[in-house]
Amino acid sequence: MSTLDNNRLLKYYEAVNEGCEQAMQEDDSVFLMGLDVDDHKGIQGSTLGLVDKFGPERVFTTPLSEDAMTGVAIGAAMAGQRPIHVHIRMDFLMLCMNQLVNIAAKSHYMYGGTVQVPLVVRTIVGKSWGQGAQHSQGLHSMFAHIPGLKIVAPSNAYDAKGLMIQAVRDNNPVIVMEHRLLYGTEAYVPKEPYSVEFGKSRVIKNGNDITIVAISSMVAEAIKAAELLAEQGMNAEIIDPVTISPLDSTTIEKSVKKTGRLLIVDNAWLNCGISAEISARVAESDIITQKVKIRRLGFAATTCPTTPSLENVFYPSPKSIAIAASLLCDPSNTWEPTEQQCELAYQKNFKGPF
Template sequence: MSMPNEMRLLRYVDAIREGTEQGMAADDRVFMMGLDVDDHKSIQGSTRGLLEKFGPQRVFTTPLSEDAMTGVAIGAAMAGRKPIHVHIRMDFLLLCMNQLVNIAAKSHYMYGGTVSVPLVIRTMIGKSWGQGAQHSQGLHAMFAHVPGLKVVAPSNAYDAKGLLLQALKDNNPVLIMEHRLLYGTEAYVPEQPYCVEFGQAKTMRSGKDITIVGVSNMVMEAMRAAELLAEAGIDAEVIDPVSISPLDSETIEKSVARTGRLLVVDNGWLNCGISAEIVARLSESPHIDFKPQVKRLGFAATTCPTTPTLEAAFYPSPVTIATTVHQMLRPDVAWQPDEERCKLAYQTQFKGPF
């Protein structure tokens, strides 16, 4: 039997479930709602067992009406409850945009601090067996643009649990962006409750030649790319922003001040995206008194494709990250990593979105 403070390997999806269970057990104001949260597949297992433990008044499915149900969640939060509203895909948050942007994010300000909206929004992003234009989008930059709405992007099981528990402590809305391809990945996670603070980036790998910033599962891709680059004699530092808004740009800036180079790899479009925000802050940074070499990788200015061949070209991967870094540092030397070694296990193990 594990001790309460023991660190053990836990899957990302199980860390979310465990954090939810602990948050609900600690505070009876917390409840979970969303389409199919009580389904037998339990949103890939992230809600498994919660209905049986807490009952249908605290864990319940909702009609397929994102706008109306988000209004219900906001109203409950204003009335003193703490909803966790699960949206299977980020794409469909667009159907409740007015509720999130004009009501949830603004009410605390508009009512002079007398109203709070302690709402946690769980939402998934990411490619998966060809879901294409309307089911694969990363729209986090749109939500990060809005004051009053926090946006976090856990890249591992430890952060997934800690950020969820931190979000439940917040008095205003927090959007947790979960990449579906991360659900099966493992990390060491404490059994007891703990929080991961917003606005604190993490250095996942130290290096001296270039700084790579990855968003969400692009942290995983960047870590694998860094391993390939090390074999070519390039020492890459990898940084996980952890939270998109608030964004800890200072950690990134201080890293680039040492390495002199930056590659930002995003899970969204480059135009007006988080990668552009990071680069803009870098250009204004008091920590850098020279012009660093900068490059971005992300979605091209087209809709998300469906076929595996187009997906391979559309989404950044360890191959494209590693080759881009190599070209930045050694433009006159031809180099290509072994593509078979670049395939991550979670890309082949994924079984479906539900």
């Protein structure tokens, strides 16, 4: 990450906000739309103040009609504008699936390269305070399956700003997957505009015993798990893919070649997911010659429950990550960290949107 402005901490939602603001300042064709983007909460602060800076013609709320409004955004992008379309929950991208998959992703190809769709779709993944079956889903693998769509998953405020600016500058449709639980987390963020490159994984922590690939909010959980593992003499390497599509698997493969062990922790179900894709790429790798031990963690194979006690079992956690990694390193190990050791500050501080 950049060392510029190393005394300037921003929260994740502030970084998203600043990324949108600077992209709009850079290019008058950029506008922001979505349900309640101009209300007093500003999508938990991520759009707060933008209507005051740019006016209601460039920052405006939309009807609760995901399919129609996505069509408006795609049409505007085809006409030369650069819309940022905010969807408060990723679950309801299902209501505009045809627009995204059959129109946004394919128009450049179908019109022989004469049409571009520079559309940014901001979509938020939920967790905690009982969101249940229809408000907690990580559906990024569905969209990563489609050629023509780019999927990014910032795990920190630095990437949240840089990926937002890069997404707006890109001439292809980009889905930015934000995790609500990360909104209050802080990182050092330069004041000036900058971009984060698509398709380049980041090694968060170096290690020799096991490679842990973590998606979105699972990066923070994996870092905590690695701290617990270190106390037991195990040195984990943590990799954040940063972008889901394009996916930089080369960085992951080089790490696995070194460690011989791979744990993938996704903020989604395992079946046909990004964890399966990463596992397949490692299995097919030309640079890995030894036998590799692989395990995946993600949502439990059921719909998301609403009660906190069941949520704790549904989602991966620092405890489950640490135990899985420990067993990959030593199958005979019976060590388990305590719940108190596994507490994360960002989880304790999260209060929900109300």
